[in-house]
Amino acid sequence: MVDQLNHTTDTPIVSMDEFLSESNAIAVRIEPGEDARLLLPHLDRLTLVEVAFPKFRDGRGFSSARILREAGFTGTLRAQGDVLIDQLSHMKRCGFDAFAPDVPLNPDHAATALATWPEYYQTAADKAVPIWKLRHG
Amino acid sequence: MYQYDQYDQAMVDARVAEFADQVKRRLSGDMTEDQFKPLRLMNGLYLQLHAYMLRVAIPYGTLSSKQMHMLAHIARKYDRDYGHFTTRQNLQFNWIKLDDTPEILTDLASVEMHAIQTSGNCIRNISSDQFAGAAADEITDPRPWAELLRQWSSFHPEFSYLPRKFKICVIAAQEDRAAMRLHDIGIQIIEKDGVHGAAVYAGGGMGRTPMIAPLIKEFVPLEDLLSYLEACLRVYNRYGRRDNMYKARIKILIHEIGADSYRAQVEEEFAQVKALGIDPPRAEFDRIAAFFAMPDLDANASDDLDLSHKDFALWVGQNVAKHKAAGHAIVTISLKPIEGIPGDATSAQMDLMADLALQYSHDELRITHAQNVVLPHVRKADLFAVWEKLVAAGLATPNLDLITDMIACPGLDYCSLANARSIPVAQKIADRFADLDRQRDLGELKLKISGCINACGHHHAGHIGILGVDKKGKENYQLSFGGSGAQDVSIANITGPGFDEDGVVDAIERATDKYLAERRDGERFIDTYRRIGMAPFKEAIYG
Numbered sequence A: 001m002v003d004q005l006n007h008t009t010d011t012p013i014v015s016m017d018e019f020l021s022e023s024n025a026i027a028v029r030i031e032p033g034e035d036a037r038l039l040l041p042h043l044d045r046l047t048l049v050e051v052a053f054p055k056f057r058d059g060r061g062f063s064s065a066r067i068l069r070e071a072g073f074t075g076t077l078r079a080q081g082d083v084l085i086d087q088l089s090h091m092k093r094c095g096f097d098a099f100a101p102d103v104p105l106n107p108d109h110a111a112t113a114l115a116t117w118p119e120y121y122q123t124a125a126d127k128a129v130p131i132w133k134l135r136h137g
Numbered sequence B: 001m002y003q004y005d006q007y008d009q010a011m012v013d014a015r016v017a018e019f020a021d022q023v024k025r026r027l028s029g030d031m032t033e034d035q036f037k038p039l040r041l042m043n044g045l046y047l048q049l050h051a052y053m054l055r056v057a058i059p060y061g062t063l064s065s066k067q068m069h070m071l072a073h074i075a076r077k078y079d080r081d082y083g084h085f086t087t088r089q090n091l092q093f094n095w096i097k098l099d100d101t102p103e104i105l106t107d108l109a110s111v112e113m114h115a116i117q118t119s120g121n122c123i124r125n126i127s128s129d130q131f132a133g134a135a136a137d138e139i140t141d142p143r144p145w146a147e148l149l150r151q152w153s154s155f156h157p158e159f160s161y162l163p164r165k166f167k168i169c170v171i172a173a174q175e176d177r178a179a180m181r182l183h184d185i186g187i188q189i190i191e192k193d194g195v196h197g198a199a200v201y202a203g204g205g206m207g208r209t210p211m212i213a214p215l216i217k218e219f220v221p222l223e224d225l226l227s228y229l230e231a232c233l234r235v236y237n238r239y240g241r242r243d244n245m246y247k248a249r250i251k252i253l254i255h256e257i258g259a260d261s262y263r264a265q266v267e268e269e270f271a272q273v274k275a276l277g278i279d280p281p282r283a284e285f286d287r288i289a290a291f292f293a294m295p296d297l298d299a300n301a302s303d304d305l306d307l308s309h310k311d312f313a314l315w316v317g318q319n320v321a322k323h324k325a326a327g328h329a330i331v332t333i334s335l336k337p338i339e340g341i342p343g344d345a346t347s348a349q350m351d352l353m354a355d356l357a358l359q360y361s362h363d364e365l366r367i368t369h370a371q372n373v374v375l376p377h378v379r380k381a382d383l384f385a386v387w388e389k390l391v392a393a394g395l396a397t398p399n400l401d402l403i404t405d406m407i408a409c410p411g412l413d414y415c416s417l418a419n420a421r422s423i424p425v426a427q428k429i430a431d432r433f434a435d436l437d438r439q440r441d442l443g444e445l446k447l448k449i450s451g452c453i454n455a456c457g458h459h460h461a462g463h464i465g466i467l468g469v470d471k472k473g474k475e476n477y478q479l480s481f482g483g484s485g486a487q488d489v490s491i492a493n494i495t496g497p498g499f500d501e502d503g504v505v506d507a508i509e510r511a512t513d514k515y516l517a518e519r520r521d522g523e524r525f526i527d528t529y530r531r532i533g534m535a536p537f538k539e540a541i542y543g
């Protein structure tokens, strides 16, 4: 996981518009205002989806990620942009497994941040078993 | 009361450790203030005019004597010996040092308390009816529902960077004591075919564009509730405006697209989300609900009450409400003494209220959105003893719901966003109407003061509302009438040009005189206003 902290790729990544008009791309980038659901018919040929976080305060990408994972996307889901250490844990829970932050992240700080929570209250897009399930088996 | 198990405790402890690490990185310069800000805000830490302010959550307004003693301890040790109870069932400490915060959060965690999500653009402290579990008019205790939502919303991975803050309120009584429809989501537990479920309202709020939440879904059964709310939040997270901070609340989204369109989008999203299995089983709700079982009340408690002491009788008449169990009553402790600051309590007063709760109220206290404190389960036979102790501590002002039981935000005395002071105006009004006979003659009159357009003091929902504005560098006060946060919810209307500090007190007096002249049998100020309209009041005020 932490290997993917400052993720790079040679695969060309195209915009949503390009992707939806050009049929052979295998990697696409979603901007905050774009609808992740438009990608759902094409998930089987996508190997990478990059979700843009131009500003860390803009949390729309968290929903985009979950929508893709909930629909069964299994490729690489990468958060790019103003990605902060303290957001990693939430991002991972929403289904991100790779990060391309504008400012490279310190691996030790990231490891600490990712280990913050022993368990989680909710079901999300990761494999974590929610606390209510732990309570009731 | 709810008690943490090892999982709940581990979550809060983890948060304390995380925040300690963040404070360390901030102090060492590894993090900029800009990056630190949203993190400290999610831990309830604001930077104010003079110092840091820490906002502690009191989930759905319920706390034990041990927790109240801890708040007193923090006030004494880290602050200037007092705290401020807010309209959102939180407690604010006004004079906090950044370096002390990890230690304060550790102290709070030791009594199952925290400051998690008391600010920031996330789901905030869940608020509720202060009489929950005791009220004669409730169909069930709303707090198990609120606790379910507290857990679901804590550290929610998808909804921690929403367009704006998000406030949820849950009630289950006929009377709305919590301003439910002025929340981003308001939930009323209702009964249908013998089962309880949630009526969901969305898009209410105050601030610069006050709105009353429309009904979005008539009945959401318990087993769908989290999926349904997740759908509500996801539509908001994706489509709420992010271009303008003042238009980012869900009320603006729902207003712009319309409640029908919002409802349709939520239904569509719900169809997806429901399939994910995110709703806990009934057994989890039952586990939580068991903590809120009615305490072991004295089954032989008598309904007799000796009201021969005049002052005691006044207090009982005003500050004591009907309990669902025979021989018991609900006591509201007014934090609005005439010379005081609305909502403030000293550490000694907090300790005393905690002691009273332990001795007379089955170890429970509540905080009200009107900034008072409640002892929910008191035997009628003990009321006199409770009252005598409150009198000695200056906590027996018999003014609940009267004109001097004002809501007031901290205003320019503390708040960096303020345009005007709220506290001195509140004190001047209290002073003018100090005579108890006069207050009682005026009857129920909810007066609410905010120091700026953000409306933390609920002025839009005041029978009489006061808004502090800045008029060419001078503090100026706009007056409004006709708001309500109760089940007759409405938004107040501005009377006309604003006033200076003394002017606004005079104007209120002229308006209440007009009310006395015009009122018909049993009418409250707001009823008369609704019947005769603004014009006669305007004439009385501006002549």
Ligand code: HEM
Residues within 6 Å of the ligand: B046, B048, B053, B085, B086, B087, B088, B092, B164, B182, B183, B204, B205, B206, B207, B208, B246, B249, B408, B409, B410, B414, B415, B416, B417, B454, B455, B456, B457, B458
């Ligand atoms: C002193 C520091 C405080 C700051 C910086 C602050 C900030 C704000 C801001 C910016 C808003 C407007 C949000 C919007 O319109 O989107 C707001 C609303 C509100 N605040 Fe505060 N506040 C403070 C204290 C308080 C206190 C002491 C209370 C309780 C007495 C409170 C309760 C509320 C409530 C009830 C609202 C209205 C809810 C709504 O907007 O729908 N706040 N606050």
Ligand code: SF4
Residues within 6 Å of the ligand: B409, B410, B411, B412, B415, B416, B417, B418, B419, B450, B451, B452, B453, B454, B455, B456, B457
């Ligand atoms: S209403 Fe304005 S002045 Fe009062 S606390 Fe809120 S932000 Fe501050």
